[in-house]
Amino acid sequence: MNKLLKVALVQQSNSRDLANNLEKSIKGIKQAAAENAQLIVLQELHRSLYFCQTEDVSVFDLAESIPGSSTEILGQLAKDLGVVIVASLFEKRATGLYHNTAVVLEKDGTIAGKYRKMHIPDDPGFYEKFYFTPGDLGFEPIDTSIGRLGVLICWDQWFPEGARLMAMKGAEILIYPTAIGWNSQDTKDEQIRQRDAWIIIQRSHAVSNGLPVVSCNRVGYESDPSGHSEGIFFWGNSFIAGPQGEILAHAREDQEEVLTVTLDLQRSENVRRIWPYLRDRRIDHYHDLLKIYRD
Template sequence: MSKKVKVGIVQMSCTAVPSENLQKAVARIREAASKGAQIVCLQELFTSLYFCDVEDYNNFKLAEPIPGPSTDALSALAKELNVVIIASLFEKRAEGLYHNTTAVLDADGKYLGKYRKMHIPDDPAYYEKFYFTPGDLGYKVFKTKFATIGVLICWDQWYPEGARITSLMGAEVLFYPTAIGWATSQDEATNSEQYNAWQTIQRSHSVANGVHVVSVNRVGFEQNGAMKFWGGSFISNPFGRILYLAPHEDEVVHVQEIDLKQTDNYRTHWPFMRDRRIDSYQPITKRYIDED
């Protein structure tokens, strides 16, 4: 038996004008739907340039409530096209309180809820702690028309705990809207090492949990040419095999059919879930285990 679903990814570049980016995303979602997509995932913070390269109070003006204008527009589109849309947005929760959030719209246009990014980075050119309060909704799954999906966001992808918990909650596919790039001052060896680590850690989530992983990144030069977002979006099967790999430079709309029943096959033949020693995992809740 099979349970096939067609997943669409939209890898695109952005401008400084939110309305242009939303219109572009809408056009790309339409393109994905025309190719048969049933679930379409957009990249992280797709309505703007990646603004966290600087600590600038003016950037808080980019935030919006969720539900709000963008989810309203995408909800109508989801209903029209009969597709699920995964949309990463800058959420204004209250005065002075903001999150990096992904909303999920079902194929009938219903707003199913949101996931707030749990792990917030603070690195050169990625000053997200200035803007985002860590998520307080916990890990989430969404029962859409076509599949039960888990959504995590960018920096979350480096943490096996988030992938594991979301999978244990019943996610059949893990989606990672992402915004990650190379400093253009870096050498090619460093670029290659960084990208390979990024892809490898996410493919490992497929292997450890027996689920498909869909990672969607942006492309293009931003930050006055100092940052090249590396694209390289990909889809891996429940044993980490790459089913689709996007280029590093080009915008892409790709639709990939995946079979969710493969999870049962891989989990049966590679029974990592069966052999988990949950009685021994309490130390994972500690920051660090000191010898004394």
């Protein structure tokens, strides 16, 4: 029997106006719900600018507790609309202890669970190690009324281990709130290679695990507050892929969009019967994966 699930993602641009950013997210959620979406995914750190372009201690003022004001607002919205929402927040766990956290709001407005970003980058323009402590909740899917969700965040999407562990624990969908973009100093060819690699790696997680993937990126230009760089052009290109990596919906690189598509989760069962990757894994010879590198 088919198990149909209508999913949506909200690709938006952000500004310094926190209230306006949240209103954009809410508007996108309402539009998706009006199109009968049951699961709605927001982009990474959707409440603010991507503040990790610089290291600035005053930015910690943006962090909030979970539960907190954002989960209260989005939880009430989830309840009013009867949808499940995946939101990405700057979590204050304690003074001096912060996480990049995705929280899942259930249809009744409660918090179904949360995931703290495990892989934390530290690159020019992406100084996340200054702000975020690596997650300590592991790669644990979150059970909801619409299925078991494998939620990860941005840099996690480049690591096959996270996707595999989510699949091994019964995730039915892989979900990646994201904030990634171009450096204007890169050539056009290099920009295309980076964007294509980003799409390919996530489609490969769909293929190797036989699961749909929902990847929600931000869009638009955000300047570097320090003036040391030319800022980031977030490349959009949010997409939803099926369990063989097939693109089911794909957003543009320069516009805000709400993407919706109906997934048939039974396809994962069918695909896994044809391509039994889990059956043929040679875990008796994978012990070296526990090493950082084989010298």
